[in-house]
Amino acid sequence: MLRRLLDSPWTYFGLAGALFVALLVTQFEIKLPPRPKGTADDIRALAQRDDVNVVFILIDTLRADRLGSYGYERPTSPALDYLANTGIRFERAVSQSSWTKASMASLWTATWPNRNGVMRWSHSLPGEAVMPPELLQKAGFQTAGIWRNGWVAPNFGFNQGWHTYVRPQPSNSPDKFQKRTPSASAVVGTDEDLTRAAIEFLNAYGHKRFFLYVHYMDVHQFAYDEASAKFGTSYSDVYDNAINWVDRNVGVLLGELQSRDLARRTILVVSSDHGESFLEHGLEGHAKTLYREVAEVPLIFSLPFELNPGIVVPNVVANVDIWPTLLDLLGLPPMANTDGRSLMPLIEASARGETVEFDRPAFAQIDRTWGRPTGDPDPLVSITKGPIRAFQPTAPGKEGEVEFYDHAQDPWEARNLAQPGPDGVRRLPEPIHAAVQEYLAMPPAAWGEPVDVELDEMELHQLRALGYVVQ
Numbered sequence: 505m506l507r508r509l510l511d512s513p514w515t516y517f518g519l520a521g522a523l524f525v526a527l528l529v530t531q532f533e534i535k536l537p538p539r540p541k542g543t544a545d546d547i548r549a550l551a552q553r554d555d556v557n558v559v560f561i562l563i564d565t566l567r568a569d570r571l572g573s574y575g576y577e578r579p580t581s582p583a584l585d586y587l588a589n590t591g592i593r594f595e596r597a598v599s600q601s602s603w604t605k606a607s608m609a610s611l612w613t614a615t616w617p618n619r620n621g622v623m624r625w626s627h628s629l630p631g632e633a634v635m636p637p638e639l640l641q642k643a644g645f646q647t648a649g650i651w652r653n654g655w656v657a658p659n660f661g662f663n664q665g666w667h668t669y670v671r672p673q674p675s676n677s678p679d680k681f682q683k684r685t686p687s688a689s690a691v692v693g694t695d696e697d698l699t700r701a702a703i704e705f706l707n708a709y710g711h712k713r714f715f716l717y718v719h720y721m722d723v724h725q726f727a728y729d730e731a732s733a734k735f736g737t738s739y740s741d742v743y744d745n746a747i748n749w750v751d752r753n754v755g756v757l758l759g760e761l762q763s764r765d766l767a768r769r770t771i772l773v774v775s776s777d778h779g780e781s782f783l784e785h786g787l788e789g790h791a792k793t794l795y796r797e798v799a800e801v802p803l804i805f806s807l808p809f810e811l812n813p814g815i816v817v818p819n820v821v822a823n824v825d826i827w828p829t830l831l832d833l834l835g836l837p838p839m840a841n842t843d844g845r846s847l848m849p850l851i852e853a854s855a856r857g858e859t860v861e862f863d864r865p866a867f868a869q870i871d872r873t874w875g876r877p878t879g880d881p882d883p884l885v886s887i888t889k890g891p892i893r894a895f896q897p898t899a900p901g902k903e904g905e906v907e908f909y910d911h912a913q914d915p916w917e918a919r920n921l922a923q924p925g926p927d928g929v930r931r932l933p934e935p936i937h938a939a940v941q942e943y944l945a946m947p948p949a950a951w952g953e954p955v956d957v958e959l960d961e962m963e964l965h966q967l968r969a970l971g972y973v974v975q
């Protein structure tokens with residue numbers, strides 16, 4: 505059995521495993537043995553170690569303000585809060601798009617959307633793009649990506665650098681899970697499948713140095729089990745239930761790391777690709793706008809030791825900063841030509857109780873016609889700088905549809921402060937206008953433009969099943 509498991513760890517997604525994990529997820533409470541205690545001085549020393557693993561947890565569609573550690577009054581997320589409160593929590597992290605594929609292309613390549621160009625439904629990252637798993641594999645890590653969202657499928661170029669890149673066999677548990685819509689039910693399986701696959705990976709490769717990416721999907725699906733049905737039945741309540749369900753999965757994974765004595769050798773990162781709208785600006789869902797509810801996501805670094813108190817970084821940072829920071833933490837060479845920067849100086853300043861300026865703005869972009877193969881592009885760019893958030897459409901004739909918000913007075917972007925100029929056309933104030941123009945003038949990434957891929961009917965069906973309109 506052990507021999508076969510090591511030979512082919514991905515064949516053991518059987519019913520017994522499913523029941524085993526289901527039991528753990530249902531019973532999970534935060535009663536974990538403590539990791540070693542550490543201080544801010546130990547953070548720099550991580551770069552000298554050669555035994556530190558990385559677990560990268562991406563929780564699709566998770567807005568920051570629905571987590572207890574980000575101020576939410578409901579106890580949706582005890583496991584994530586534990587990681588945030590004993591690690592590094594970035595108070596204001598901005599994702600680079602509100603659509604999974606564009607957001608993940610930026611996150612992995614540490615480049616702004618305008619530079620990697622992955623904007624349309626058919627766009628794929630070319631093989632020349634440099635992906636962090638390629639770097640970690642070269643550095644000796646065993647690499648595995650486990651996912652259920654078709655927008656990060658291999659045909660969009662996200663399979664570069666993985667020893668294993670897998671969508672696990674879905675379990676069949678339709679009665680146990682609530683789902684929001686009939687179309688959501690068409691996405692088979694649950695996040696338990698991912699947790700189970702992650703545990704199989706730890707069984708097979710936990711003795712080696714590893715990089716494990718788990719891309720949870722049930723918050724996107726508004727799916728949850730009975731034990732997580734705590735917060736009501738409205739659309740927004742069900743979203744909270746789903747967060748609690750995925751949080752339980754994270755708790756199980758954390759427990760598995762602890763029980764294998766891996767937590768003291770693992771950096772765990774939690775992030776999201778975008779949030780979700782609940783009619784704040786007249787729309788539900790995501791992948792349409794760049795308002796705060798779809799743009800601000802959690803970003804948590806949990807270290808191989810506990811910090812007490814944890815570090816809170818107040819600056820506006822971006823998902824493009826995640827990998828430059830992680831490589832810096834690990835003491836590995838940086839990626840070339842990134843827009844993201846290492847956040848180590850901000851972490852160290854926050855640990856000392858100091859606030860430092862971080863003047864690099866966070867950009868995001870969505871092509872609002874991305875799902876229409878024959879439609880003209882309709883790009884919207886956002887800039888976030890300190891308390892300022894502004895929006896600039898760039899399609900011909902739409903330049904005047906700008907929006908400008910000041911979070912100091914208006915944290916949820918209800919009052920557009922952009923004023924018409926003498927010509928009657930609204931324009932962003934300088935220097936915000938200038939910064940957006942500078943962004944738009946940036947050259948493409950070193951590997952060039954994205955490539956176009958053809959999707960077959962089955963792949964299109966899977967993407968439509970996520971609730972997207974792909975024509």
Ligand SMILES: [Zn+2]
Pocket residue numbers: 564565603604605724777778
């Ligand atoms: Zn997504």
